[in-house]
Amino acid sequence: MVEFLGVMFVVAVIGADCTDDTLPGRQTVEMSYHGHRIQAVSREKPDSDRWDVEINVLYPEATGDKNRRFEGPLDGFASKAEAESWGIEAGKKWIDDGKLDLGR
DSSP states (O other): OEEETTEEEOOOOOSOEEEEOSSTTEEEEEEEETTEEEEEEEEEOTTSSOEEEEEEEEEEETTEEEEEEEEOOTTOBSSHHHHHHHHHHHHHHHHHTTOOOOOO
8 A cells, every 4th residue: 555645545557567777776667648658766775675766757748858757755665566656656646637846
């Protein structure tokens, strides 16, 4: 179960492609969603048994392709799968919510 903006989700990454990243302990999960490409990059937190996730959403605009990058919660996740699932769901929610400015 994953909490996102105060809502608990039971999520699975279905239809996503997994690729090993070039850095040890990192893996990228990607999927297409409504004309966007969502990437969730999970990595082990240093000196911890927790996992971080970085989300990249790539999408076309009239002025050229854009990339919106944001990160998961500071306390991270208990597992790599949980981090990746949260990352994909966060990317989808950002798209569905109209690509809100996240203040970064």
